[in-house]
Amino acid sequence: xxxxxxxxxxxxxxxxxxxxxxxxxxxxxxxxxxxxxxxxxxxxxxxxxxxxxxxxxxxxxxxxxxxxxxxxxxxxxxxxxxxxxxxxxxxxxxxxxxxxxxxxxxx
Numbered sequence: 212x213x214x215x216x217x218x219x220x221x222x223x224x225x226x227x228x229x230x231x232x233x234x235x236x237x238x239x240x241x242x243x244x245x246x247x248x249x250x251x252x253x254x255x256x257x258x259x260x261x262x263x264x265x266x267x268x269x270x271x272x273x274x275x276x277x278x279x280x281x282x283x284x285x286x287x288x289x290x291x292x293x294x295x296x297x298x299x300x301x302x303x304x305x306x307x308x309x310x311x312x313x314x315x316x317x318x
Contacts, residue, residue: 249297249300250270
């Protein structure tokens with residue numbers, strides 16, 4: 212566990228458990244140290260949206276650029292403060308987040 216943080220080491224991955232007022236609790240698990248090194252969520256930066264650490268570039272922005280067909284190197288050209296590994300971390304973050312979503316069938 213990182214002192215003063217909800218982030219815990221779980222085997223070879225990190226686990227982040229959050230419970231925010233008005234929101235359901237959620238957990239993320241990331242391979243190796245991707246979450247701790249590259250992604251941060253801080254209510255003082257972009258209202259708590261996940262961002263590339265040390266920037267105001269949200270994971271959502273990176274995903275939208277990739278959805279438009281840009282490669283990691285093209286995204287880095289647009290946002291010179293990030294690296295290709297940051298783009299990979301953003302994609303990993305999104306995959307982990309969606310992989311833990313629970314879907315319910317509507318009747």
